[in-house]
Amino acid sequence: MSSALRNFILHILVLAVLVVLFFTVSEYHSGNLARIMVLAVYAMGYNLLFGYKGLLSLGHALFFASGMYGLGLAMEHLGTSAALAMLIGLVSAFVVSAVIGFLALRTSGVAFMIVTLMFAQAGYLTILLAGKYTRGDEGFGIPQADRAIAGIDLSQSDNRYFAALILFAVCFLFIGWLVQTRFGKTLVAIRENPERARMLGYDIQKHKLIAVIISGTLAGAAGAGYALLFGYAGATFATVQYSIYPLLWVLLGGAGTTIGPLIGTIFMTYLIDISSEYTSAYMLIAGLALILLTLFAPHGLAGVVRKKLLPWLP
């Protein structure tokens, strides 16, 4: 069977499992899973840049927040419908990632990490400064009545699950397709040996910028989706912590694999949820996980599977 077909079937299987899970687990867990799926879209966006392109950004929360506030502010202050607001959120994230990408990509390596971190911090602080509209750290809720598309009430947990699943599925299949295209393979080549790729005639900067934009827009889609489905927009989602999360999820799940982000998000979210019941210092787990992963398992779970068992894992 061709590898393209095999990959496609694999991805469909994952989606099927997610559908089955809805019918088999309790409402508490399906609510969690809905949240996880939306966050996994964030992780997948991050993975495109980090896992496939090899660029480590520490400022992705800016893109997530762009989507979240794009949708949230539009609905709160302009009264737009949910569907249109979703579009606004996406466009906001697209624009922000294009601008940031254009500026930040003039640097690389450690400088790139710091620049993205700085822009994200500036974004967070601006949200605080514009507290009159954004309500700063406190954030604002989006009324249940508004959160409906085509008459379907998205705050209701069944609908919410499937809306999250659809969002996830679209992005998941998109990524699965993208990494097999010329573009996707070129990203990998640039990650592996940028000088060689350059001397084969590939425009490195253009590829990097496109990767940043796609990555940022996906993150924004997750942000907008989160605000819409869970009815809240707040500055916490623009903090450094929310930039660290996707790095953590992707590292744990397996950078450079399509399934890794989902696995990492599931694992880490449950781990943090469980530990936050015992102590308010639950980020300790995150910290330990980062250190241990960097030291002993830089390939993450899916990465190990790919290395030892299934070399064709996309």
Added chain:
Amino acid sequence: MEFGPYLFFASLEGAITAAVLALTAVGLSIVFGIMRVVNVAHGEFYMLGAVIAWWITSMISAHPALGFVAALIIAPITVGLLAIVCDYLVLRRINYDPERTIVATIGLLYVLQQTTLMTFGPEPRPVEAPFNKRIALPWFEFKEGGFALTWPWGLSTTTYKLAVIAAAVFILLLLWLVMSRTRVGLIMRATQLDSEMAQAHGIPVNKVYALVFGLGAGLAALGAVLVVPIQQAHYLMGGDPLLLSFIVVIIGGLGSVAGTIVAAVLIGMSDGIISVFFTPTLAKIIATLLVAFVLVFRPQGLFGKPEL
């Protein structure tokens, strides 16, 4: 409130920020300059200095000066040793790879911060200064006949705050002497210039790295001990110094200690002044954007060499 005296007051406050910032940032700068890695947990070493100072001064309940002096010595050394342990356990194993180090030190940040949260608790706790006399701030005025000194109402500083500035200057001078005049300093600079050559000449590069990492952390802790009687010890207090240190080191030029100090003065003063006249948030926004744009358009900072 007249502008002149108020500016004087804001400048003094800025000078204190600058002094502590200079110490902290130089710590970060040495680590990057010699080891070529960025330590994101640097702010947490700073915080630990303050927290340990609180522990010590609350244990020594005699004259606050006694406890403070003990803290001034013990806290930086303890933090330095802790840093050396981290270097052995983590940094060395990932071979000081720049990107992996950033990720690992982010993890370290959370471990240190959250452990402090679990043991020290979430509330800020004060530490008493060893001495603390108020000094009214003088200002000049034109009166009939010539200059006269007046003391504008409400503007004052304390002897301790002035002492902090003096202490920071003293420590930095001492550091400069060590780096440029002693054998230890020479070894560190040799390792910075070319670690392979240094190793070929018998310099134990790994040990130097451990020492440098400890020194960087110790300097940050020292800065925090100095500042904790003015602010308070709090488990989240490492965030701002980390950001400001980053800004200072990058603008001053990664690896250039002189540049770091100049930038610390500039940034510390402006942060202090903008915070007094406008809001601290605006000051921070300007500062973060400044770092980003400097890195994008002039990556060598003000004094560094053009190769990041």
Added chain:
Amino acid sequence: MAAINLLSTRGLSKNYAGLQAVHNVDFDLPEGQVRALIGPNGAGKTTFVGMLSGRIASSSGSVLFNNKDITQLPAHKRMSMGMAYTFQITSVFSKLNVHENVALAARRVVDGNNAAVNRRVSEVLEKVHLSDRHDQIAGDLSYGHQRLLEIGMGLAQTPRLFILDEPTQGLAESEIDDFIDLIAELSAQTTILLIEHNMDVVMRTAHYITVLNFGEVLDEGTPEEIRASESVQSAYLGKR
């Protein structure tokens, strides 16, 4: 018959803070020729070729390729105009397999789907005798095979100009012989510029030789002329 100059430079120079690495070089490479660029160490060969490929920015002067001024173009644009380049120290995608290495080179020039790209990859791998290794991870190959792989990647681009920087360095005798045959085959369709230290290879493959010394063109001529040239001999041997 007058050959068209595929590549030319006029007054090409490179200064590094007072040191003139390359000084005022006029250079013409006719299409279809195999040109060797030789000279003692430090003569400026790598710098010169760096300015041709775009990896190094020139201080002054111009580079023309196919009658177009490419002096301001970045390296990747020059490559996409029909140049291929192999590095002095072999640079391939060591974590990817042989097939993917060549495919990456081919994809940029081969239109159409995967099938067309795969066909080109198979052709190229046969030419460089690496067909049976198409599955192997490039980093696991011997150095000589990695070099061949890199040459194959250049071939896959069907370049008009193929620049090879010390291609035989590190190769065993038999591999060098294979390489010479390969060059002979290639020269039918491609213009070739070689930097070489191995005089044997130069004499056996080059149609024409340019000798650089101290950043300037010392001499140019056919292999026989260069072999007989006294100025070249003294430059290499240091006799005056």
